[in-house]
Amino acid sequence: MAAETRNQKLEGAPERPIVPDVVRQHAEQAAFFWAQRNTLMVDDPPDLHVVAGVDRRLEANLDGLRIAGPAAWPFVVAAYENFPEKGELFLYAWMAIEQSNGRRMEEAVEFGRQSKDDARGLVGALAWHKPETIAPLVRDWIGAQDAFKRFLGVSACLGHGVDPKQMLARLVRDPDARVRAASLRLAGKLKRADLAKEMPAALEDDEEQPRFWAAWALTELGSGDLASSELRNVAVSGGPDAMTALRAAVKAAPDRDVRAWMGSLLKSPETAPLAVRGAGMLGDRTLLHWLIHQMRTPALAPAAGGALLELFPESREADLFTTDPSQLGQTFEDHFGDDVAKVPFADKVKAWASAGGWLAAAP
Structure with a gap:
């Protein structure tokens, strides 16, 4: 209660004078640049030189909000209310973490819960801040009864490559499919060989996302022979994970088998573009x-x-x-x-x- 009262006082009584139009522009630009960055990173392959330029512009605007301090909140709130999309959610969550504002952080979590894109902006804000800054939140969330908070906790670990140690063995079997998927992806990223025995069972999951990330993780752990079928199915489906699945499918099987599979894809107009794109992943x-x-x-x-x-x-x-x-x-x-x-x-x-x-x- 004391912390919330302190946050309310800070928001209502800025410590330094500001130029409202400048702060408003910083808020709007920060939301725009993060959304642009997120979109650019989806490109395959992304242009990292362009992304680095966007990052510099984003950080410059975040610096402006840091200088404004709590006085920036009305502009951050207005940005989200006027356009509640991923960039504005990133901004809201980033500011809440930056200001250690628990009330605003809970609001950001609820906004993320209502989003239709797996709270991309909220997860992005967790990834942007340093691990030690978000550590208290992650510790609270990763073992929470609330499945969405567990998902956020695992996603934060994924964004920073942090290993939750023995807890991950439980999370890959979580009752929530989104938590299972993120946890299996984290296990693969960390190359947790001790969890390899969990992956074949996850390939039989009723939900597509845990199956896919179990297959991807198996490939990262050197057992792609078990995963090829699932990866190829996801690649051909044309969904949002198609390129990630294609890249993993290329890695999962011997070169000769991969080329034969791509040859079969070339025979159909629907799958021929996938084979052409996959050719770039062969390194030839x-x-x-x-x-x-x-x-x-x-x-x-x-x-x-x-x-x-x-x-x-x-x-x-x-x-x-x-x-x-x-x-x-x-x-x-x-x-x-x-x-x-x-x-x-x-x-x-x-x-x-x-x-x-x-x-x-x-x-």
Whole structure:
């Protein structure tokens, strides 16, 4: 009660004068930049140079809010009330943690509970703060009766690579599917070999997410032979975990088996883009001739571009892509319509590769 009263007094009586328009801009920009960062990190592969630039802008605006202190709260609250999305939830939770404001933190937890994206902004705020800063929250949450708080506790450990030790053995069998999934993912990230015996049983889980992360964890632990079927199913499904599943599926089986599987995917228009994208995960730069050929087919061009970026990260520095597919001709314009897509110029890629010595001769 004393801490809550202190927080209320701090919010109502700023310790230093502020310029409201400047603080409002810091709040809005911080929410925007974190949401942008989160979206950029979903790209496969992400452009980490661009992400680093966004991080610098985000941190500069968070510094402005730190300077404003409790006086920033009205602007943080208004931002969330006006636009309750992931960036604004990140801002709300980040500020609550920064100010050690228990009441606001509980509000952020409830906002996260109501969100439809696994409280991405709230989890992001936990990952942004230092482990020692959020440790008291995580200790309270990870063993809580509330399943959502347990999920937050495991997600915080996942964001920082922190091992909850013996507690993780219980969490991978948690009654809540979301907690099980996050815990299995954490076990794989930490390479907890002592929990490998839990994974085959988790592959039989009634829920898709625990099954998928059990398969992913088995691959991280070197037992991909048990996981290949589940990983391939998730990759082909085209859901939000498809690229993660594809990458794990490539890792889970011998190269010859993976290439044979991708060959089968190429036979269907629905799965051919997956095979083209997966080619970039093989680490075989001799596939460049073939990828350039795929770039000339509108349905395969975005996947071929992603494979190029993975095999040749240096290609980011060249002017090889457009987000306006109509620039590549009528066939591309007809295929994409008004949709925005990042597609490579096949001829530019060919010229760049030839100049760099990646192509011995023009195909």
